[in-house]
Amino acid sequence: MTQHRITDDLEVLLDVLPSNIRHAVEKANNSEKLLEIVIDLGRIATARFVDGEVPLTAKEITRAEIDHITERIGKFDADNRAGMERTLHRISAIRNRLGTVVGLTCRVGRAVYGTVDIIQDIIESGKSALILGRPGVGKTTLLREAARILAENKRVVIVDTSNEIGGDGDVPHPAVGRARRMQVREPTLQHEVMIEAVENHNPEVIVIDEIGRELEALAARTIAERGVQLIGTAHGQTLDNLLLNPTLSDLVGGIEAVTLSDEEARRRGTQKTVLERRAPPTFDVVIEIQTRDRFAVHLDVTESVDSLLRGAPLPPEVRTRDNEGNIVIEKSAAAPRSTKMEAREVGKTRRGRQPVNPPTQPLSQPQPDSDSEAQNQLSSVAMSALRTVRVFAYGVARNRLMQAAKRLGVPAAVVTEVDEADALVTLRTYYRNREQTVMEAEHRGLPIYVLRANTVAQVEQFLGDLFNLTELQRPHDKMEDIREQTQRAIAAVLNGERWVDLPPGTALVRRLQHEMARNAELVSHSYGKEPRRHVRIFRE
Numbered sequence: 001m002t003q004h005r006i007t008d009d010l011e012v013l014l015d016v017l018p019s020n021i022r023h024a025v026e027k028a029n030n031s032e033k034l035l036e037i038v039i040d041l042g043r044i045a046t047a048r049f050v051d052g053e054v055p056l057t058a059k060e061i062t063r064a065e066i067d068h069i070t071e072r073i074g075k076f077d078a079d080n081r082a083g084m085e086r087t088l089h090r091i092s093a094i095r096n097r098l099g100t101v102v103g104l105t106c107r108v109g110r111a112v113y114g115t116v117d118i119i120q121d122i123i124e125s126g127k128s129a130l131i132l133g134r135p136g137v138g139k140t141t142l143l144r145e146a147a148r149i150l151a152e153n154k155r156v157v158i159v160d161t162s163n164e165i166g167g168d169g170d171v172p173h174p175a176v177g178r179a180r181r182m183q184v185r186e187p188t189l190q191h192e193v194m195i196e197a198v199e200n201h202n203p204e205v206i207v208i209d210e211i212g213r214e215l216e217a218l219a220a221r222t223i224a225e226r227g228v229q230l231i232g233t234a235h236g237q238t239l240d241n242l243l244l245n246p247t248l249s250d251l252v253g254g255i256e257a258v259t260l261s262d263e264e265a266r267r268r269g270t271q272k273t274v275l276e277r278r279a280p281p282t283f284d285v286v287i288e289i290q291t292r293d294r295f296a297v298h299l300d301v302t303e304s305v306d307s308l309l310r311g312a313p314l315p316p317e318v319r320t321r322d323n324e325g326n327i328v329i330e331k332s333a334a335a336p337r338s339t340k341m342e343a344r345e346v347g348k349t350r351r352g353r354q355p356v357n358p359p360t361q362p363l364s365q366p367q368p369d370s371d372s373e374a375q376n377q378l379s380s381v382a383m384s385a386l387r388t389v390r391v392f393a394y395g396v397a398r399n400r401l402m403q404a405a406k407r408l409g410v411p412a413a414v415v416t417e418v419d420e421a422d423a424l425v426t427l428r429t430y431y432r433n434r435e436q437t438v439m440e441a442e443h444r445g446l447p448i449y450v451l452r453a454n455t456v457a458q459v460e461q462f463l464g465d466l467f468n469l470t471e472l473q474r475p476h477d478k479m480e481d482i483r484e485q486t487q488r489a490i491a492a493v494l495n496g497e498r499w500v501d502l503p504p505g506t507a508l509v510r511r512l513q514h515e516m517a518r519n520a521e522l523v524s525h526s527y528g529k530e531p532r533r534h535v536r537i538f539r540e
Contacts, residue, residue: 009087009089010031010034010108012084012087012089013084013087013089013106013108014026015072016068016069016072016073016084017037017068017069017106018065018068018069020057021037021039021045021056021057021065024045024047024056024057025037025047025056028047028049028054028056030049033049033050033051034047034048034049034108035048035049035050035107035108035136036048036105036106036107036108036136037056037105037106037108038103038104038105038106039061039065039066039069039103039104039105039106040061040094040102040103040104041061041062041063041066041102041103042060042061043060043061044056044057044058044059044060044061045057045061066101066102066103066104069091069104069106070082070093070101070104073091074168074169076093076101077162077186077187078185078186078187078188079161079162079186079187080092080093080094080095081093081162081163081164082168083109083163083167083168083169084168085167085168085169085171086167086168086169086171086173087109087167087168087173088109088110088111088144088164088167088173088175089106089107089108089109089168090106090107090109090162090163090164091104091105091106091107092104092105092107109164109167110141111141111144111145111173111174111175112138112141112145113145114145114325115138115141115142115145115292116142116145116146116149117321117327118293118295118319118321118327119142119287119295119297119319120149122285122287122297122299123146123149123150123231124149124150126229127229127284127285128224128229128230128231128282128283128284128285129230129231129232129283129284129285129286129287130211130230130232130233130234130251130252130282130283130285130286130287131143131231131232131233131234131287131289132233132234132236132237132238132239132241132242132286132287132288132289133233133237133288133289133290134237134289137289137291137292138289138292139209139233139289140164140165140209140233142289143165143207143209143231143232143233144165144166144175144176145175146207146231147165147176147177147179147205147207147231148175148176148177148178148179149177150179150205150207150229150231151176151177151178151179151205152177152178154204154205154229155180155201155202155203155204155205156178156179156180156203156204156205156206156207157179157180157181157182157197157201157203157205157206157207158172158176158179158180158181158182158206158207158208159182159184159190159193159194159197159206159207159208159209160172160181160182160183160184160209161184161187161190161193161209161210162184162187162209162210163183164209165181165207165209166179166181179207180201180203182196182197182201188213190208190213190216190219191213191215191216191218191219192219194206194208194216194219194220194223195219195222195223195525198222198223198226198228199523199540202518203228204228204229205228205229205230205231206223206228206229206230206231207231207232208220208230208231208232208233209232209233210233210234210235211232211233211234211248211251212234212235212247212248213247214247214248214250217247217248217250217251217282218250220232220251220282220283221250221251221282221526222525222526224282224283225507225510225511225514225526226511226514226515226518226524227511227514227515230282230283232283234248234251235248236248237288238288238296239252239286239288239298239301239304239305239308239316240308242286243255243305243308243309250278250279250282251281251282251283252281252282252283252286252301252305253277253278253279253280253281253282253301253302253305254277254278254279255275255276255277255278255305255309256275256276256278257273257274257275258273258274258275258276259272259273260272260273260274261428261431261432261450262432263431274309275309276306276309277302277305277306277309278530279529279530280302280507280530281301281302281305283301284300284301285297285298285299285300285301286298286301286304288316293320293321293322294318294319294320294321295318295319295320296316296317296318296319297316297317297318297319298314298316298317299317304316317329317330317331318330387411388411388412388413389411389412389413389422389423389466389467390413390414390415390420390421390422390423391412391413391414391415391421391422391423391424391425391466392414392415392416392417392418392420392421392423392424392425392441393414393424393425393426394418394424394425394426394430394435394437394438395426395427395429395430395454396425396426396427396451396454396459397454397459398414400454400456400459401414401425401459401463402414403456404456404459404460404463405463407460408460408463408464408467410463410466410467412463412466412467418437418440418441418446421441421446422446422447423446423447423448423449423466424438424441424446424447424448424449425448425449425450425451425462426438426448426449426450426451427450427451427452427453427454428450428451428452431448431450449462449465449466457531479512482505482509482512482513483512483516485502485503486502486512486513486516486517486537487516489502489537490516490517490520490522490537493522493537493538493539494520494522498538498539499536499537499538500536500537500538501527501534501535501536502534502535502536502537503534504528504531504532504533504534505533505534505535510526510533510534510535513535513537514526514535517535517537522537522538522539522540523537523538523539523540524536524537524538
């Protein structure tokens with residue numbers, strides 16, 4: 001697709017500059033590649049182009065020249081940015097300690113049509129996408145084009161904090177198409193406007209530029225849980241940078257230090273303290289803009305983050321645009337994983353937190369020899385038709401195990417002799433103490449599941465892992481129970497209750513609860529952190 005570049009009324013920007021600076025810019029005769037004009041008190045003015053900087057004046061900038069510009073542009077907001085109505089130009093101010101403007105960065109705003117073709121399939125897929133890249137590489141331009149294309153068929157709301165996407169003034173720039181624009185009074189209130197957009201204007205897509213604070217990251221997670229597609233940008237150039245940013249790492253699931261048992265650390269061949277992903281990612285896809293015509297795409301953020309934390313990063317998909325405008329996609333094949341690596345990744349013992357990854361495997365598994373047939377048979381039994389699996393509980397309350405099995409609708413039979421069992425479940429204390437019964441079961445190659453505590457939640461998690469419920473989907477009546485529970489909460493609020501808190505659930509469950517609340521014209525928010533994150537339903 002051939003790009004069609006539109007310079008957003010460069011004449012309007014040049015009109016506010018002193019005549020000597022304007023003539024110097026025109027003399028450079030390179031407006032297509034002009035990025036910024038930098039003006040600082042007591043220094044010469046310079047123009048920044050795509051391929052370098054060019055001095056514009058021989059004399060130093062005076063106070064009168066800076067005042068000449070500030071008097072002809074809009075008012076500076078709390079973020080020290082101003083603009084000109086119905087244009088995409090942005091003027092940013094540098095102030096001294098007394099608040100007086102001593103420097104200006106005049107960025108040329110452009111609407112560039114055809115830039116989004118390199119990732120258009122991702123944008124139109126309905127997946128939430130996060131765009132990373134250094135300043136000036138074209139993130140906002142890409143965002144503006146994505147909003148315009150999506151607005152042709154969907155309800156799109158732009159949260160425009162600095163008026164950089166839709167331009168200055170009350171009327172959005174034509175480059176955003178049919179997308180609606182919500183302006184933000186102060187940058188620190190961006191997260192509130194993000195939530196307000198979802199609650200008040202029923203969008204299918206929200207476009208947000210420069211997610212940079214923790215509250216904004218939490219608001220993005222809340223929006224994603226409600227089934228709204230997010231297209232946004234964030235500070236950082238690569239996925240690695242984002243993971244190391246404690247403020248924004250939650251956008252891709254976050255990381256936490258997990259302490260392994262001695263046995264598990266030996267089994268993995270790692271230290272006892274390792275890093276793991278804390279929660280499901282807010283964004284499904286991460287796009288790194290390396291240059292204007294070269295993008296690195298992580299199509300599955302979950303897999304990319306997990307592999308990065310294990311020290312074996314998955315290569316991203318590289319997309320480039322050649323000189324003729326054709327898109328070339330290079331899909332790098334991941335290196336084949338060895339049996340040794342697979343053995344290391346078996347199971348997790350966590351301290352103080354439930355597992356958040358897809359279903360964990362037994363903490364103890366047989367070595368790859370003849371005894372491994374028993375484990376393979378057990379796995380096939382659990383995954384095929386949910387046939388009965390005999391479980392021996394060592395230190396785990398049998399009545400809770402039976403109640404949990406009944407509640408989940410899984411055929412788990414609790415046996416009294418370890419010789420009759422297909423799997424053994426115990427507590428971390430007994431496993432660490434190397435109890436004889438546990439060690440004998442491990443020696444026989446019996447799958448062993450280790451729980452942190454003797455709680456209902458831990459027992460249900462174990463049964464979910466044993467029967468692969470997170471992969472095979474929990475029984476239909478479980479989801480119906482959730483629907484009925486949510487409907488009762490909605491009815492209670494409609495009948496006068498101030499609010500109702502629903503039990504903690506997965507992101508899928510919370511998304512369903514938000515959707516039901518929205519259909520009932522009620523407000524809902526998610527509170528808490530994984531795995532105790534829950535939904536509260538209330539009136540406006």
